[in-house]
Amino acid sequence: MNRKYVDCREQLSESKCSLRISGLEDEVVRASIEHAVSVHREKDTPEFREEVRKSLKDEPQAQFEKKSSAA
Numbered sequence: 001m002n003r004k005y006v007d008c009r010e011q012l013s014e015s016k017c018s019l020r021i022s023g024l025e026d027e028v029v030r031a032s033i034e035h036a037v038s039v040h041r042e043k044d045t046p047e048f049r050e051e052v053r054k055s056l057k058d059e060p061q062a063q064f065e066k067k068s069s070a071a
């Protein structure tokens with residue numbers, strides 16, 4: 001499963017927030033909504049969740065892929 005990330009610098013340009021959240025899609029959506037509500041005074045609505053979900057970007061694969069193949 002691909003990991004996703006959201007970067008506050010790209011989302012909320014009026015803030016000086018530099019937070020970047022990465023993980024599985026559901027984790028990133030949940031964490032970034034909690035962050036947006038507590039820090040950016042957003043409202044936790046289904047519409048906002050959808051907006052957050054759409055704004056997720058794919059994390060480059062190589063950064064987290066474990067070398068599990070036998071040497």
Ligand SMILES: [Zn+2]
Nearest residue numbers: 008017019039
């Ligand atoms: Zn932020």
